[in-house]
Amino acid sequence: MRISKIRYYYPIGLFVAFFLDGSLSEKFAGSFFTNTMSIESRLFLLWIVMGVFFAKVEHPYFWAFTIGLMFDLFYTGVIGPFFMLIPLILYLTKMMYSFFTPSFIVVLLIYLIDIALLTLLFYWINVLIGFTSLSLTNFISGTLGPTLAYNLAAFVILYLPIKSLMEGSSR
Amino acid sequence: MQRFFFNKRLIIVLVTLIIGFVLVALSITVRNNRSTPPIIQQFGNDAAGLVDRVVSYPVSAVGNVGSSVGNLLNTYQENQKLKKQVDSLASEKVSNQAIKKENIALKKQLKLNKTLTDYNSVTAYVLARTPSSWQNQLIISKGSLAGVKKNEAVLSDKGLIGRVTEVNKTNSKIELISTENDSANRFATTILTSDGSVNGLITSYNSNTNRLIMGQIDSQKTMKKGDRVITSGMGGNSPQGIYVGTVTKIEKDDYGLASKVEIKPAADLTNLNIVTVAERTN
Numbered sequence: 001m002r003i004s005k006i007r008y009y010y011p012i013g014l015f016v017a018f019f020l021d022g023s024l025s026e027k028f029a030g031s032f033f034t035n036t037m038s039i040e041s042r043l044f045l046l047w048i049v050m051g052v053f054f055a056k057v058e059h060p061y062f063w064a065f066t067i068g069l070m071f072d073l074f075y076t077g078v079i080g081p082f083f084m085l086i087p088l089i090l091y092l093t094k095m096m097y098s099f100f101t102p103s104f105i106v107v108l109l110i111y112l113i114d115i116a117l118l119t120l121l122f123y124w125i126n127v128l129i130g131f132t133s134l135s136l137t138n139f140i141s142g143t144l145g146p147t148l149a150y151n152l153a154a155f156v157i158l159y160l161p162i163k164s165l166m167e168g169s170s171r
Numbered sequence: 172m173q174r175f176f177f178n179k180r181l182i183i184v185l186v187t188l189i190i191g192f193v194l195v196a197l198s199i200t201v202r203n204n205r206s207t208p209p210i211i212q213q214f215g216n217d218a219a220g221l222v223d224r225v226v227s228y229p230v231s232a233v234g235n236v237g238s239s240v241g242n243l244l245n246t247y248q249e250n251q252k253l254k255k256q257v258d259s260l261a262s263e264k265v266s267n268q269a270i271k272k273e274n275i276a277l278k279k280q281l282k283l284n285k286t287l288t289d290y291n292s293v294t295a296y297v298l299a300r301t302p303s304s305w306q307n308q309l310i311i312s313k314g315s316l317a318g319v320k321k322n323e324a325v326l327s328d329k330g331l332i333g334r335v336t337e338v339n340k341t342n343s344k345i346e347l348i349s350t351e352n353d354s355a356n357r358f359a360t361t362i363l364t365s366d367g368s369v370n371g372l373i374t375s376y377n378s379n380t381n382r383l384i385m386g387q388i389d390s391q392k393t394m395k396k397g398d399r400v401i402t403s404g405m406g407g408n409s410p411q412g413i414y415v416g417t418v419t420k421i422e423k424d425d426y427g428l429a430s431k432v433e434i435k436p437a438a439d440l441t442n443l444n445i446v447t448v449a450e451r452t453n
Contacts (some may be wrong), residue, residue, distance in 0.1 A: 012250025019219075019226035022310065026227070027234040030298055031442040035381050040305035072220040075301040076308065077202065077337050077344055084187060126305040129199050130353040137274055143304045143312035 005169035006055050009090055014051075014067055014163075017043040022075060042115060044071075044088065046155060047162065049111050052093045053102040055166040064090045081125045089114050115151045119144050155157040180368060187308050202336070202354075213339045220310065220342035222241065231444075279414075281352045286320070286361060287404035287411035290449040293317050297443050298342060307347040309335050311446055314341045324358070324402065324409035324449045328439030331402060331415045348383060349440050350375050360385055360415055361403040361433065364394050370403055371432070383416065383434040400434050 021041040025032055032039045044067055051057050068086035072079045093114060100106045123139050126132050134142070208216070259420040278286070313319050315338050323335045325345050334355075337344040346355055362369040362385075372423035385400070398418045404411030420433040 015222060016226055019223045020230065021297070021302040022223065023227035023230040025302040026297055026300040026443075027230055027310070029443075033304070033441055035379055041302045064293050064309070065257060070219060071217070072198075074223075074301070074310070076303060076306050077198065077208075078195060078306075079198045080191045080193075083194065084191035121304070122303070125195065129195060131305045132351050133353075135353075142204075 004056065005053070005168065009165065009169045010051060010055060011055050013064060013162075014044055014063060015048045017068055018070065019166060022056055023091075031138045037142045039146045039150045040119060040143065041154075042118065042147075042151055043154060045086070045114060045118065046078050046111065046158060048086070048090060049093055049107070049114055050159075050166060052090065052097055053107055054163050054170070056170045059154060060090060061087055062081070072098065078131075081122055085121055085127050089118055093118070107159070108152070111155055112148060112152065115148055116144065183251050183258075191409045199354075207341065210339055216339040217314070217341050220298060220339070220375055223310070224312070227298055230339070248389060257349065285439070285452050286453075289452045290410040291452055293319055293352065293448040293450065294445060295319075296445050305351075306334075307350045307440075308336070309431070309443065309446070310342055311347045311435065311448075312342055312344060313448065314339045316340050318450060319343050319448050320450065321406045323451075324413060326413055326442055326447050326449060328445070329414070329439065331409075331413045332438045332443065332446065334358070334408070343448070345441050348373065349378065349381075351376060358409060358415070359403045359405040359436075362394055362398050362400065362418060363385065363399050364392050365398075367392055369394060373434075376435070381436070382419060385432040385434055386429045388432065389402060394430070394432065396420070400432075404451075408451075410449050414450065 018132075021043050021073075024041050026039065032041070048064060048067070051060065057063070064087040065097050067084065068082035068084070069079070071082040071086075076082075078106060096113070102108075123132070123134075127134075178297045224334060295311040295312050295317070298310045298312050300310075301308040305435040311325075311432050319335060319338050321335055321338050324331060325333045325335060331348060333345045333347040333350075335343055336346045346352065348358070358373045360371055360373055362371070369388055371385045371394050373383050375384045376382070377384060396418055400414040400415040400418060402409045402415060402420050416434040417435040418432055422431050422433075424431040
């Protein structure tokens with residue numbers, strides 16, 4: 001049996017996207033984190049969601065748990081939130097995938113639902129553990145809106161390159 | 172059969188949730204009292220930090236080109252402004268040198284070897300920033316091998332920016348002073364007024380106006396707008412004399428008893444490339 005290249009490309013792409021999130025947030029902190037709004041870059045989630053639709057990944061849940069744990073260890077230092085949320089998002093995406101045939105608009109809408117859900121649940125956990133006391137209204141206008149807009153833009157730019165890479169290497 | 176699978180799935184979800192929340196609770200409780208993270212966690216973070224260097228290098232290279240072009244456009248005006256400052260700077264530098272020498276001589280006479288203002292500095296560059304609105308954290312490129320310790324103060328070239336919260340072998344995490352975390356350790360600060368100094372603590376941060384709030388103030392001396400605020404060195408974590416910012420507003424606190432002071436931070440918390448970790452020597 002021929003081994004497809006996605007076996008190696010998927011984890012590499014996942015980790016590159018993961019570290020790009022941190023680097024971009026640092027380099028463009030002036031525009032990402034202002035007084036009135038903040039943007040959470042989630043490129044690695046884009047990679048995972050695209051992987052559901054366009055790549056034949058062998059152990060998607062293993063990678064989802066790994067990247068979630070990495071996020072908690074390396075970025076926040078609070079183990080747990082992403083470790084739970086990323087596999088959950090992956091599960092929901094797979095459920096939604098079974099109802100649709102993938103097209104640009106369908107993937108976009110599912111990705112936006114995923115981002116909104118992840119941002120909301122992550123906010124809720126942080127309220128619980130006392131890392132923020134922001135009200136829900138301010139959260140929606142200050143974080144959820146800009147985050148959705150940024151990730152939408154990232155999706156539109158990266159959809160075709162990632163799709164062709166994944167489909168090409170899945171054969 | 173259907174029933175069995177449903178139960179199995181439910182159990183997996185529940186167990187994951189329970190494990191997740193236990194982990195969250197555990198990491199929150201040990202966050203402030205442990206000396207270093209466990210070895211396994213350190214190893215993972217070190218490996219991640221290593222890979223991060225490879226990824227962040229091209230990003231910062233591209234970013235630097237952008238900022239270089241921006242700088243070039245401002246150069247002429249900046250040059251004119253700086254020329255005016257240079258003359259006064261030279262004389263200030265000379266008098267500073269003289270005062271430093273005198274200070275050393277006086278300390279020798281008093282047999283004071285180490286005072287609150289002395290610190291060793293470890294310079295590091297910023298690897299990444301946590302892509303999250305709730306953790307105002309940076310990851311820097313030096314760890315316990317370079318001598319970084321937990322709870323040390325961190326400063327940029329302009330002033331105080333935060334505190335070390337987690338130390339791995341080759342990288343560490345910094346919580347910025349703009350954090351809204353309830354359990355963050357607070358900095359002890361002093362306002363330098365015209366007739367003495369006023370001590371207090373940085374108690375919170377207002378993210379809408381970008382102002383630090385200083386409370387727990389011990390006296391009613393005449394503070395005024397524009398007074399400088401430095402760290403006081405009390406509490407044992409930070410050295411004395413690190414510039415925090417300037418006073419912008421003074422008012423009574425919520426109960427009308429003590430004063431509440433708003434401080435404009437000196438450092439720009441969104442434009443940090445190189446930071447210095449200040450290690451107290453005494």
